[in-house]
Amino acid sequence: MYQGESDVEEIVFKLPRSASIASHGRKDPFLSKPKSQQMTLKDMVKGTRNMLERYVDKWFYDKGIPFDAANSPYFPPMVSAIQRVEYGIKLLMTYELNGPILDEEVEEVKKWIEEYKQSWPRTGITLMSDGWLNKVSKKEFLNFLAYSPKGTAFLSSKDISGTKKDTNFYVRLYDQIMEEVGDKHVVQFITDNARACVSADSKLMDKRKHLVWTPCTAHSIDLMLEEIGEIKIVKETLEE
Numbered sequence: 001m002y003q004g005e006s007d008v009e010e011i012v013f014k015l016p017r018s019a020s021i022a023s024h025g026r027k028d029p030f031l032s033k034p035k036s037q038q039m040t041l042k043d044m045v046k047g048t049r050n051m052l053e054r055y056v057d058k059w060f061y062d063k064g065i066p067f068d069a070a071n072s073p074y075f076p077p078m079v080s081a082i083q084r085v086e087y088g089i090k091l092l093m094t095y096e097l098n099g100p101i102l103d104e105e106v107e108e109v110k111k112w113i114e115e116y117k118q119s120w121p122r123t124g125i126t127l128m129s130d131g132w133l134n135k136v137s138k139k140e141f142l143n144f145l146a147y148s149p150k151g152t153a154f155l156s157s158k159d160i161s162g163t164k165k166d167t168n169f170y171v172r173l174y175d176q177i178m179e180e181v182g183d184k185h186v187v188q189f190i191t192d193n194a195r196a197c198v199s200a201d202s203k204l205m206d207k208r209k210h211l212v213w214t215p216c217t218a219h220s221i222d223l224m225l226e227e228i229g230e231i232k233i234v235k236e237t238l239e240e
Contacts, residue, residue, distance in 0.1 A: 112151075119150040124187035127177065131160075131192065144177050155181065170200035178204075188212045192219040 060067065069075065092101070126147040133140050144155040155177070163169060170191075178186050189204065191197045193215045201213035228234055 113153045116150045116153045120185040126188040127186045128190045167196045167199040190214045192216045
């Protein structure tokens with residue numbers, strides 16, 4: 001028997017059963033040790049590739065992973081890294097993924113953001129706000145991001161649930177964010193078109209002569225479509 005085949009069998013034999021499959025009382029044949037049989041090298045390579053494809057597919061299906069995850073730029077190097085490691089390497093455990101490995105990733109992201117910030121005095125930034133509602137908790141949040149030629153960085157998320165969202169509220173909030181990132185770095189501010197936001201942005205521009213306010217294009221289009229949807233003939237057509 002080809003040496004690679006025994007390695008493949010050993011790996012398959014040690015694979016744990018899928019929790020979702022086990023819960024239904026059925027053992028997927030792919031999680032069983034395959035029967036040994038004489039194969040040519042060509043058949044072995046073809047069979048190994050097919051088995052790899054099936055195991056990757058089943059992992060996606062079992063955990064409900066979106067198929068476009070395979071388009072992630074991190075997917076090919078992950079597969080390449082697995083191919084290069086020595087046989088018998090210990091698989092990652094859950095506590096490692098959400099513990100020390102996650103901590104390393106957080107530190108790496110922080111370093112990226114610091115690199116972005118170093119370019120802000122030279123290029124300036126566009127400050128962007130994005131509001132959203134958590135449909136489960138019913139809480140409202142306002143996210144702030146900074147865009148520069150170096151890249152886009154998430155700054156913070158503010159819980160604005162239960163607050164009176166008038167002009168004064170947004171002026172105080174926007175002032176706070178600008179002070180955190182540095183007034184002189186912000187050359188453009190993008191917000192939605194709510195009346196209170198527009199009024200607050202006008203006050204910000206009066207206070208900061210170098211600042212330009214730009215309405216969110218997506219929100220503008222959304223408002224336009226809502227008004228178009230109220231036109232009688234359009235509304236009747238949509239309701240049919």
